[in-house]
Amino acid sequence: MQIVILGATGQVGQALLSQLPSAYRVLTPSHSEVDFLVPGAISAYLDQSAANLVINCVAYNQVDKAESETALAQRINALAVEEIVNTCARLHIPLVHFSTDYVFPGKPALSTEQPYLEAEAPGPVNFYGQSKYLGEQAALSVPANLVLRVSWVFSEFARNMGQQIANQALQGKILQVATDQFGSPTYAGHIAEVVWALVPELLAGAEGGLYHLSGNEAVSRFQLAQAIVDELILQARVGSAYALVATTQAQWIASTTSPIAQRPNFSALGCAHLAERLGRPLKSWRVGLAALVAGI
Ligand SMILES: NC(=O)C1=CN([C@@H]2O[C@H](COP(=O)(O)OP(=O)(O)OC[C@H]3O[C@@H](n4cnc5c(N)ncnc54)[C@H](OP(=O)(O)O)[C@@H]3O)[C@@H](O)[C@H]2O)C=CC1
Numbered sequence: 001m002q003i004v005i006l007g008a009t010g011q012v013g014q015a016l017l018s019q020l021p022s023a024y025r026v027l028t029p030s031h032s033e034v035d036f037l038v039p040g041a042i043s044a045y046l047d048q049s050a051a052n053l054v055i056n057c058v059a060y061n062q063v064d065k066a067e068s069e070t071a072l073a074q075r076i077n078a079l080a081v082e083e084i085v086n087t088c089a090r091l092h093i094p095l096v097h098f099s100t101d102y103v104f105p106g107k108p109a110l111s112t113e114q115p116y117l118e119a120e121a122p123g124p125v126n127f128y129g130q131s132k133y134l135g136e137q138a139a140l141s142v143p144a145n146l147v148l149r150v151s152w153v154f155s156e157f158a159r160n161m162g163q164q165i166a167n168q169a170l171q172g173k174i175l176q177v178a179t180d181q182f183g184s185p186t187y188a189g190h191i192a193e194v195v196w197a198l199v200p201e202l203l204a205g206a207e208g209g210l211y212h213l214s215g216n217e218a219v220s221r222f223q224l225a226q227a228i229v230d231e232l233i234l235q236a237r238v239g240s241a242y243a244l245v246a247t248t249q250a251q252w253i254a255s256t257t258s259p260i261a262q263r264p265n266f267s268a269l270g271c272a273h274l275a276e277r278l279g280r281p282l283k284s285w286r287v288g289l290a291a292l293v294a295g296i
């Protein structure tokens, strides 16, 4: 079986490759080989690929910049996804695609809120979320396609918020982190595990659908950063006296000079639906902390 992974240099792409089951041959075209900004490039590549399944990890992920670079975000997160969906449908092969918690407007910033379920109405509050919403809806127009909404992804691969926090702490910088934004962190290695568990069903013709996939626990940005610092201390990478400074989103926005997009206050994802399909509970995001820190 031949699988095409688009965006294999990103953190989810690298996690998928690091756990690639030996049963599959994989093609990983580079950004320049299949540039999502070039209409027709994706279909031309997939047409000659002899793929049995496509996994799309490409995204325009810069939440703040997306507010001004709307055409770029729209092209990569929505229009290019439509092109993948149409090509996969014509070739009669399934697509695995990723969406985000930022399709939701957010609930009040309280750790006691119930995580979002798939049945709840989206309503993005920023352009990144809006473009991802259009992309996921295009993918879901074909029943064979699987869309996994993931959130606050971190890993030992590529650039991500977890690495940013760890690097700043390692440099001894004072790190101010918001206590009033809640979400569910997701370890990219766990995303890969789940994808490879579901691929055999998809290849056998099972329906895809929409599922939430996260580390199954709502925490604040501050709690996530604290967990990373605790791991740095545990691995003796920073001294035990290192302390984070609690802040609020409003203070964080006020302290930055560049324009900031609005973000949901609480966007944790509830994963019971996916756990049922997998026949096992989702793993905690905390399983990825040791790998994150060891990789820096
Ligand atoms: N990161 C996060 O916190 C979250 C991510 N997601 C979703 O998960 C999925 C995977 O994200 P993640 O792995 O973090 O993303 P990354 O930002 O780590 O990787 C993005 C990938 O897209 C590629 N890419 C960017 N622009 C183009 C283009 N014009 N043409 C072709 N390739 C391009 C990059 O290639 P190169 O590096 O070579 O330029 C890279 O391989 C995405 O759908 C994302 O929206 C959802 C929620 C949270």
Ligand SMILES: Cc1cn([C@H]2C[C@H](O)[C@@H](COP(=O)(O)OP(=O)(O)O[C@H]3O[C@@H](C)C(=O)[C@@H](O)[C@H]3O)O2)c(=O)[nH]c1=O
Pocket: 061, 062, 063, 100, 101, 102, 150, 151, 152, 153, 161, 164, 175, 176, 177, 178, 181, 221, 247, 249, 252, 263
């Ligand atoms: C870097 C930093 C962030 N923050 C807080 C404030 C702000 O709300 C939020 C922004 O951080 P980031 O820019 O890293 O996060 P952001 O880019 O908004 O992260 C999102 O990325 C996209 C791709 C997704 O799909 C989402 O699931 C989510 O992971 O974190 C701090 O409080 N202190 C800091 O030093």
